Amino acid sequence: MKVFVAPMQGLTDAAWRNIHAGVYGAADAYFSPFLRVDGGVVRAKELRDITSPLNERVQLIPQAIFRSVDELKMIADAVSDAGYSSLDLNLGCPFPPQLHRGRGAAMVARHDVMELVAHCDFGLDLSVKMRPGVTSYDEWKAILPILNDMKLNHVTIHPRLAIHGYKGPVNMECFAEMVDSIRHNIVYNGDIVSPTQIETYNNTYNIYGVMVGRGLIARPSMIEEWRSGEVWSIQRRISHLRQVLERLLRQYSETMCGDLQIIKHVQAFVEYVDPDFPPRMMKQLRKSQSIRAFEKALQEFR
Ligand SMILES: Cc1cc2nc3c(=O)[nH]c(=O)nc-3n(C[C@H](O)[C@H](O)[C@H](O)COP(=O)(O)O)c2cc1C
Structure with a gap:
């Protein structure tokens, strides 16, 4: 079974992906935060x-x-121009600015557009990442025939409605129904926080893979722990996390200006870090206002 890394704007960027693969070993694939068209051009930042x-x-x-x-x-x-041969289609984003423009999860109900997409040759291997719908768990049924007719490498399902954002329970009944109906390789995504859970999904469903997001930022060793079957001690996890944060600091210092901008970017990762980690350590990292203070807080946990 494949283990993929979820796209997360502001977190899983090139710097983090490189560091994650270097410190823990690479996942089967990483998905980029979404690229979008703005003012008639593809945004330069994501390119x-x-x-x-x-x-x-x-x-x-x-x-x-x-x-x-x-x-x-x-x-x-x-x-394609950037040299890639695959593209993932976002049919799941719940953020109102995208949703209200008919993008992301809104696309699940837009069979007119999906029909055209299905008949276009983009010269790329396509996959889809989707939710069941925006307000109802039945919306996906409208594009089911189109999806089933498309040539797709896989379909990733996050079984929450867009109106629920990323909170509340995932709907596993809906997921099971989608697995039965969608004639493609299925990847499960949502709330996986431990290597044991990866294994549970592997054993419970006939799926091609799982995709891990926030849980991997919290526990970046999760995939390696699952692969090796060895649960890492908290000490080992802390020492590796320290390496990640140090490297992120170094990397962002090369590309960003100003202590505060750099520190805020690294602190975005700390927000997700495992609740089992020492609260004093987390507090010090969160409240640091300068690179020096952040580095000093990291040093204490050698
Ligand atoms: C801060 C943040 C940014 C995200 N950005 C994207 C994105 O660019 N594209 C996308 O398909 N999903 C995006 N997601 C959704 C995640 O890929 C994933 O589907 C979601 O977090 C649920 O998985 P998890 O419980 O493993 O985190 C984002 C989620 C978060 C929290």
Whole structure:
């Protein structure tokens, strides 16, 4: 079974992917935060992310969010030009600014656009990442025939409605129904926080893979622990996490300006870190206002 890393804007960028693969060993693939068209062009920031030399160590699959075939074509061309052969289609984003423009999870109900997408040749291997719908667990049924007719490497399912964001229980009944109906390789995504849970999904469902997001930021060793069957001690996890944070600091210092911008970026990762870690350590890292203070807090946990 494959273990993929979920796309997460502001977190799973080229720097983090490179460091994650270096410190823990690479996941089967990493999905890029979504690329989108803004003002008639594909946004430069996300293009820089997928063209960074820091991606050399990992298998990266770029992701597109779109509201029309024209937007998707522009992104697909940019992704091809960047040398990629795969593209993941975002049919799950719940953020209102995207949703209200008909992108992300809103696309699940837009069979007119999906019909056109299905008949277009983008010259790339496609996959889909989707939710069941925006407000109802039945919305996906409208595009089911289209999805089943498409040539897709896999379909990742996050079984929550867009109106629920990333909170509340995942709907495993809906997931099971989607697994039975969608004639593609299925990847499960949602709330996996431990290597044991990866194994449970592996044993319970006939799936192609799982995709891990917030749980992996919290416990970046999760995939390696699952692969090796060895549960890491808290000490080992802390010492590796320290390496990750130190390397992120170094990497962001090369590309960003100003202590505070750099520190806020690294602190975004600390927000997700495992609740089992010493609260004093986490507090010191969270409240650091400068790179020096952050580094000093890290030193204490050698
Ligand atoms: C901060 C943040 C940013 C995200 N950005 C993206 C994105 O760019 N594309 C996407 O498909 N999903 C995005 N997601 C959703 C995740 O990929 C994933 O589906 C979600 O976090 C549920 O999985 P998890 O419980 O393992 O975290 C984002 C989630 C978070 C919390």
